[in-house]
Amino acid sequence: MVRERYLTKSRFKLATECPTKLFYTGKECYANQNLDDSFLLALADGGFQVGELAKCYFPDGHEIKTLDYEEALNETNDLLQLDSIILYEAAIASGNLFIRADILVKEDDQIKLFEVKAKSFNPGESHPFTNRDGTISAKWKPYLYDVAFQKYVLSRSLPHYKISAHLMMADKSAVCPTDGLNQKFRLTHDATGRKGVSIAETLTMNDLTPPILCTVNVDSECGRIFQTLHTVNNTSLQFSHYVAFLADSYKTDTRIPSPIASKCAACEFYTTDNKEQSGLKSGKRECWKEVLGWSDEDLACQTVLDVWSFRGKDKLIENGIIKMDDIPEHAVHPKPDTSPGISASERQWMQIQKYKTRDDSPWIDHKNLMKEMNSWVFPLHFIDFETTMAAIPFNAGLHPYEGVAFQFSHHIVRCDGSVEHAGEYLNTERGVFPNYGFIRALKEQLEHDQGSVFRYSNHENTFLNLIYQQLNADTGDIPDRAQLQSFIKTITHSTTKSSEQWRGKRDMVDLWEVVKRYYYDPATKGSNSIKQVLPAILNSSTLLQEKYSKPIYGAKGGIKSTNFKDWQWVKIKDGKVTDPYKLLPKMFQDISDKDLEILSSDDELREGGAALTAYARMQFEEMSDYERSEIQKALLKYCELDTMAMVMIWEGLKDLCR
Structure with missing residues (x-):
């Protein structure tokens, strides 16, 4: 029996980001840089707790637990025959559209939909969801389109009911009523390994009063979305036609071509050349080949997407300027600012110039950096x-x-x-x-x-x-x-x-600002992340290579360390220094290498995904003392390297200034 290819709310959300993604999603032959274990993300941001807490404000509901589409639909339909019912994870379908609603409350001929989001909200803010011109705010678009899609499916499936839609989120203005509330929601695993949440029997009404989650009616926002024209394939469609087009494309496994844009930089369907050679496909590469007619040689070039912190990417792409080699100086308009060192625009142009001339030498502002260091x-x-x-x-x-x-x-x-x-x-x-x-x-x-x-x-x-x-x-x-x-x-x-x-x-x-103002190495490809700057500076400084290629860290008579012994930070392979972070032990033993890599990828905002996930696991998972001890040891080593990395960057800058 062929399984129905439903357009679900998660697939609809994906399509609102880029409709071409519908063709790649769920196919094992395409690389996907999102977490395989989505529960890890919910664990890190508290999503699993918020979801379970929301149910506590709607007690005595019935949860649809089966993962089978048809079983879930039948169970939901049977329960909706009752005059009043509260459902968790209710399954609703209309044609080849399918949703699972977080919370549905049915009372006679009225159904209230509650979509729970692990996001904070300020109830006192006026017009929080829209821009001044009345359009949906970009930061709220993913959440509002999600709930609008659900309301649309509910209205089609249950046309004789009055449907109202709500977002349920953490209330910024609320305060927790009791101590220890967060520990009453613990992560569990059943015999099959499926993850869930156990709510402590000690949870009381005192814990829930006053509530720390708020509900916000978003019917007017849904109405605005339903009335908005949505452009796909250069055609403007009403919401109903837009959804039907996406659903039909997914059902027939038809690729929807999309124009190249700056958002391609965040596409999850890409892979490295090595992975692609082993048979794993890159959706992103396929898109660029199809839309631009590029060859593999073209794709090896750096593009406008690689320019650090540059806001003019889409404008250049619209004008057909995509390769970094083709970016003119006037597009960046490099000019100094009032601070020592180089400005942001000068740094962008330096990155472009060095790439154009294939100059891979690091640049350093000796005079201003030495003045800064002397202070x-x-x-x-x-x-x-x-x-x-x-x-x-x-x-x-x-x-x-x-x-x-x-x-x-x-x-x-x-x-x-x-x-x-x-x-x-x-x-x-x-x-x-x-x-x-x-x-x-x-x-x-x-x-x-x-x-x-x-x-x-x-x-x-x-x-x-x-x-x-x-x-x-x-x-x-x-x-x-x-x-x-x-x-x-x-x-x-x-x-x-x-x-x-x-x-x-x-x-x-x-030190991040110091790097941005006084130092640039093409090896970082414009990034100022500590995990890009550290390997670059290690490869540039012979002093650092000589010093840290010896096992002096944590050694007697060497550098004092709390968590390392006789450690060697610099190891050279194929003429390049290995990233010191890759020398550390795995943070978790039960997480795939891919998920660990994604959690550990560090950007300039210092998100620290692996560390906060480890902390959340130790807070909310049941684990042995040995497992806790191993995670704790890994946390200490990773954080110690973060500050040692800063030391090595300081030493490297000082060396390069000589």
Whole structure:
């Protein structure tokens, strides 16, 4: 029996990103850079908890558990014959359209649809979903199109009912009513390995009152989407025709061609040349070959998509300028700004020029970098944080998705050039809000001198500001509140949104900004991620290669380390330094190499997906002491390398300046 090729809500969402993706999705022959284990993503962002908590606000519902389409549809239809019913994961179909609704509430001839999202929402904000011209906001489009599609399918399948649609999200203005609420939702595995959530029997109405999730009626937004014309294949279609076209294309397995655009950079259907040679296809390459008529040689060229932080990509593509070799100077308009070093536009043009001339030599602004370095005060302190956002707070009085800082690492460089891993902090105790213990430990590490403190990107400053505000708002007894806040102000500057403005005497130096202003290596391909800059600078500096090719890290008489022994950071293969991060042990043993690579991919926003996933697993999964210990060891090693990477970048810049 041939299984029906339904256009589901997840496939519809994919098609709204790019309709060509419908042809690639679900086919094992095409590479897909999204997580295979989608539950890992829900674990990291708290999605599994929010989904289960939402059901608690609609108690005594019936869950449709079967994964079989037809069984789920039959069970749902039977239950909808009742005058009133609450359903979780209700299965609804109309033709070859299929949805599973998070929560359906039927009362006589009215059905309320609730789509639960692991996202925060401010109920006090006016017109949160639309732009000034009334169009749907880009940041809300994926969520609203999701619920609009569901409402459309429900209306077609159950035409005699009045359907209303709602989003259910974490309420930014709400505070958690009790302590320990987040620990009452634990991750479980059944005998088949299927993952789910177990809700503690100790959950009470006190835990749920007042609610920390809010419901927002989005019928008017759905109506706006239904009335909007949607362009596909250069044809404008009403919503109903648009959905029918997508559904028919998916059913007949017909590829929908799409124009090349900057969004192609985020396409998940791509692979490396090595993987492609082994038989795995790249949908992205197929698209570009078909639309542009390119050859494999053309595809080997860098394009406008590779230009760092450049907003004019789509305009160039529209004008037929796609290869980096063809980008004219006036398109970038490089010009200096008022700060030392190179501006963003000058850096973009440098990247393009070096590619055009095939100049792979690193560039460094010796004069300005040396001036910057001479302003730094020894001992130098390099710090890195690992953080997450807790969907359901640890303690009463905290808001949903308040920041949680659970780990830091700290390296020191003294004036004689000696390096040591000076300290670290990691709190993995279940249900414990770690932020105040975190800041006390950081204060103890940094308060003994006036040395310069370094971070990589703005993440650490943002989080310290957050903890400062948490200390302000906390009505509990915190004896050292004033001292902790005073310490935070010495090493940070206030955010623009803060009502209190300051800039500390030891305001942290952003090594990310230093790299952007004074250093560029074509090997990074424009990226300033620490995981791109570190290998590049290691390959450029013979001093670093000679120093760290020896097992001096964590060695007696060598560099003091907390988590490594006799470690060699530089290993050369085929004439290139191996990325030091690839030398570390796996963070998890039960996750595929592909998923681990995706979680560990680090961008300039310091997301730290692997670390926050590890933290979430230790918080909410049942695991043996041995498993917990191994994950904890891996976390400590990864974070220690983050600050050691900063040290090596500092040493490399200093070496290249000579």
